[in-house]
Amino acid sequence: xxxxxxxVKMAAEADEPLEMNYVRKHALQQxxxxxxNLRQAATRVFSNASGSYxxxxxxxxxxxxxxxxxxxxxxxxxxxxxxxxxxNPGMMEQSRQIFETTLKTADVTFQNLDSSEISLxxxxxxxxxxxxxxxxxxxxxxxxxxxxIADTTTANAQIRTLSETVRLDARTKLLNPKWYEGMLxxxxxxxxxxxxxxxxxxxxxxxxxxxxxWIYEDTNATFIQDENMRQRLMNLNPHSFRxxxxxxxxxxxxxxxxxxxxxxxxxxxxxxxxxxxxxxxE
Numbered sequence: 492x493x494x495x496x497x498x499v500k501m502a503a504e505a506d507e508p509l510e511m512n513y514v515r516k517h518a519l520q521q522x523x524x525x526x527x528n529l530r531q532a533a534t535r536v537f538s539n540a541s542g543s544y545x546x547x548x549x550x551x552x553x554x555x556x557x558x559x560x561x562x563x564x565x566x567x568x569x570x571x572x573x574x575x576x577x578x579n580p581g582m583m584e585q586s587r588q589i590f591e592t593t594l595k596t597a598d599v600t601f602q603n604l605d606s607s608e609i610s611l612x613x614x615x616x617x618x619x620x621x622x623x624x625x626x627x628x629x630x631x632x633x634x635x636x637x638x639x640i641a642d643t644t645t646a647n648a649q650i651r652t653l654s655e656t657v658r659l660d661a662r663t664k665l666l667n668p669k670w671y672e673g674m675l676x677x678x679x680x681x682x683x684x685x686x687x688x689x690x691x692x693x694x695x696x697x698x699x700x701x702x703x704x705w706i707y708e709d710t711n712a713t714f715i716q717d718e719n720m721r722q723r724l725m726n727l728n729p730h731s732f733r734x735x736x737x738x739x740x741x742x743x744x745x746x747x748x749x750x751x752x753x754x755x756x757x758x759x760x761x762x763x764x765x766x767x768x769x770x771x772x773e
Contacts, residue, residue: 496536496577503533521592536575537590541583546570549615552694555741563697564625571622594622595629600638600653600699607644611695612660618694623653623701638699653701657692661706664688666713675723682728685714686735693738696747707748711739715758725765733765 503518510516514533522532539545546567551557572590573583600623604610611617627635638653651659664670665688674681689710695701714720714735724732740758742748 492536492538492575493577493580496534496575499535500530500533500577503529517596521589525588525592527589530578531586531589534574534576534586534589535593537571537586537593538573538575538583539570540573540585541581543570543573545616545619547619548698549619549694552618552697553615553690555737560624560697561628564628567622567625591629594626595631597622597626597630597636598634600626600636601641603641603643604656605643610660610664611640611656612665612688612691615691615694618691618698621653621695621698623699625698635700638701653695653699654703657695657701658703658706661692661709665692666706666709671713675727679728679731682724682731682735685724686731686738689735689738693742693747696742696745700747702747704749707739707742708750711750711754711758715739715761716754721761725768729765729768733762733769736762736765 499514502512502514505512505515507515509519518529518533521527522529525532547570548563548566551563551566557563568587568591572585572587574586574589575583600621602617602620621638623636623638627633630636640651640653640656642649642651642656665685671681671685674684677684692702692706692710714724724735736758739748740755740762743750743755
């Protein structure tokens with residue numbers, strides 16, 4: 492982090508023509524607009540406050556404790572706008588105005604996958620760190636930045652778009668019979684894993700709009716419309732199955748999944764059925 496910060500500030504202070512040095516050009520613009528010095532304006536490394544982790548978007552999504560995407564974006568700005576400075580290492584100072592001003596000009600968002608065991612929907616911290624829709628909301632032109640994921644899990648590293656990677660994740664895990672049958676062989680815990688993965692998929696709809704409609708439609712077909720599968724999930728873990736049903740209803744309610752009225756009616760009735768099972772009502 493220190494080397495990155497030093498590098499950007501050295502570039503900003505280099506005595507070069509602006510058309511040859513966009514770091515200097517943009518830092519000078521920011522310094523003038525914001526009334527701050529050049530080194531402050533060249534700040535480009537941001538994270539949480541010291542001792543703090545995550546934007547808490549993951550917790551909001553997991554617990555359905557948010558109304559609008561703007562609430563999630565505000566959480567990101569509040570939690571991730573602490574600047575690292577090599578001039579004062581270790582002291583993360585909140586610099587929200589510089590952070591927002593810098594994000595406004597971003598054309599690309601990017602994350603790196605470095606473990607073949609933990610991908611985009613295995614855990615919630617990937618979407619928790621994603622600012623794609625936030626950048627779009629800050630940009631004056633309303634343009635959504637391109638989003639890329641680097642897969643460096645093998646020697647043959649590949650760059651894919653975020654949407655491609657979400658599709659790949661859905662195909663190889665959530666909707667892959669080898670994966671979900673492997674999970675369900677573990678019984679109660681397997682249904683919980685399935686539920687968790689669906690919630691993490693919804694997280695990518697909330698932060699980046701990166702989930703195709705067919706992913707939710709196929710999830711519904713695989714785990715809800717198949718009567719035998721439905722009963723298996725309910726018998727193995729009614730609590731997590733209820734969460735699966737609730738999440739599908741939620742992604743529809745939030746506008747992330749278009750489906751038929753008959754599908755939605757089935758989900759509502761199923762939710763009540765699972766609720767009754769859990770409460771011991773015959």
